[in-house]
Amino acid sequence: MDHFELRGGALHCEGVPLEAIAAAVGTPVYVYSTATMVRHARVMMEAVSGCGSGAPLVAYAVKANPNAAVLKTLGDAGLGADVVSIGEYRRARAARIAAERIVFSGVGKTAEEMGEALAGGLLQFNVESIEEARMLSAVATAQGREAPIGFRINPDVAAGTHAKITTGTADNKFGIPAAEALGAYGEAAGLPGLAVRGITVHIGSQLTSLDPLEQAFERLGELIGALRRQGHSISVADLGGGLGVPHGPGQPEPPSPAAYGTMVRRVTATWDTRLLFEPGRLIVGNAGVLLTRVVRVKPGARDPWLIVDAGMNDLMRPALYDAYHRIEAVRPTGHRSTVNVVGPVCESGDTFTMGREMDEVSEGDLIVFRTAGAYGATLANSYNSRPLTPEVLVDGQRWALVRRRVDVDALAAVQDLAWENPAD
Numbered sequence: 001m002d003h004f005e006l007r008g009g010a011l012h013c014e015g016v017p018l019e020a021i022a023a024a025v026g027t028p029v030y031v032y033s034t035a036t037m038v039r040h041a042r043v044m045m046e047a048v049s050g051c052g053s054g055a056p057l058v059a060y061a062v063k064a065n066p067n068a069a070v071l072k073t074l075g076d077a078g079l080g081a082d083v084v085s086i087g088e089y090r091r092a093r094a095a096r097i098a099a100e101r102i103v104f105s106g107v108g109k110t111a112e113e114m115g116e117a118l119a120g121g122l123l124q125f126n127v128e129s130i131e132e133a134r135m136l137s138a139v140a141t142a143q144g145r146e147a148p149i150g151f152r153i154n155p156d157v158a159a160g161t162h163a164k165i166t167t168g169t170a171d172n173k174f175g176i177p178a179a180e181a182l183g184a185y186g187e188a189a190g191l192p193g194l195a196v197r198g199i200t201v202h203i204g205s206q207l208t209s210l211d212p213l214e215q216a217f218e219r220l221g222e223l224i225g226a227l228r229r230q231g232h233s234i235s236v237a238d239l240g241g242g243l244g245v246p247h248g249p250g251q252p253e254p255p256s257p258a259a260y261g262t263m264v265r266r267v268t269a270t271w272d273t274r275l276l277f278e279p280g281r282l283i284v285g286n287a288g289v290l291l292t293r294v295v296r297v298k299p300g301a302r303d304p305w306l307i308v309d310a311g312m313n314d315l316m317r318p319a320l321y322d323a324y325h326r327i328e329a330v331r332p333t334g335h336r337s338t339v340n341v342v343g344p345v346c347e348s349g350d351t352f353t354m355g356r357e358m359d360e361v362s363e364g365d366l367i368v369f370r371t372a373g374a375y376g377a378t379l380a381n382s383y384n385s386r387p388l389t390p391e392v393l394v395d396g397q398r399w400a401l402v403r404r405r406v407d408v409d410a411l412a413a414v415q416d417l418a419w420e421n422p423a424d
């Protein structure tokens with residue numbers, strides 16, 4: 001359920017007409033619903049409540065939507081944060097998410113990033129290789145601190161999602177192969193400055209079946225047993241994120257958070273670990289739309305081209321993953337037509353959809369791409385010297401601009417160059 005619906009013939013986000021936002025801010029613009037994201041946060045927390053030993057932690061995957069206002073909203077709703085860079089760590093802290101609710105994932109953490117996060121505090125580093133553990137050991141020892149860690153296991157399970165968002169097979173760069181886990185824990189136990197106490201897994205994103213997740217968690221459970229038999233104490237298991245969201249009629253229907261919680265409860269019943277979760281898309285995906293205006297309708301060889309003022313730089317998912325986004329008119333007339341929807345960017349990949357039947361619209365009309373709250377604005381860029389897309393947060397009857405349109409014009413001025421010459 002989300003909070004984008006027709007009222008008086010026009011699409012609203014909660015109590016605010018999207019037409020009013022377009023008139024005030026211009027288009028394209030991302031629009032987020034506070035009510036939807038808070039509801040999803042609660043649904044997820046409720047689904048996993050009582051799982052594992054001790055209070056479970058739902059650590060929102062900041063990469064999905066790192067907007068400061070979104071983070072503050074979700075932190076206030078009770079979520080922690082899963083971060084993958086020091087930039088995300090700083091954003092989470094700036095949103096007042098407590099250090100002990102932050103986990104730090106990612107295969108390429110630098111010594112500087114490790115040092116800053118360790119000094120600032122966090123629940124756990126999710127370490128993705130023994131090489132990373134050695135670097136972290138050196139950083140922690142130099143600081144005279146102990147770094148809490150869990151190793152990310154690559155269970156070699158196919159997630160059944162798009163290849164570019166699959167992370168848990170042997171061909172992916174993520175985690176330590178399960179067969180090498182005992183060796184890694186053995187070595188890490190002897191490294192100074194590390195408190196090894198966790199285990200973690202994340203096999204991919206937009207998963208529409210629980211089976212691969214269950215398979216991965218079963219493997220994790222076996223490893224926890226094997227590690228304990230070798231004398232390691234494992235008290236935290238981080239089950240990652242990845243649960244898909246519904247994209248609308250005709251699209252694969254993902255399992256509900258409640259069904260996920262039931263499966264987790266069953267598989268982890270004997271683990272005796274605290275459980276962490278890292279959902280991103282589930283929390284914000286359907287809490288956002290990209291609002292855009294039709295610039296022109298141009299005849300095509302087969303179907304007309306609907307050229308909108310949002311491009312692949314604003315919403316990369318269709319170009320990157322052939323992703324489907326439902327497209328709706330802000331003021332539908334009841335008539336339908338079949339069109340190709342494209343942006344203004346000079347790439348043929350700047351295509352949102354081909355031959356799609358949708359609400360009939362004309363030049364100047366507003367449309368939305370649904371399910372754009374996750375991996376939308378955060379992936380935006382300024383290709384073709386286009387401004388970075390602005391973002392608006394709606395809360396009931398009111399709305400706020402939470403990222404202004406960032407123009408790249410400032411960079412266009414030719415400046416006196418400060419040449420550096422290593423020979424000087």
Ligand SMILES: Cc1ncc(COP(=O)(O)O)c(C=O)c1O
Binds near residue numbers: 061
């Ligand atoms: C380590 C990790 N955790 C959590 C997530 C969040 O995934 P999702 O947004 O699919 O829940 C990702 C992204 O796939 C990830 O790489």
Ligand SMILES: N[C@@H](CCCC[NH3+])C(=O)O
Binds near residue numbers: 063317374375
């Ligand atoms: N960016 C991807 C999800 C990747 C998740 C990060 N590991 C998407 O838009 O679907």
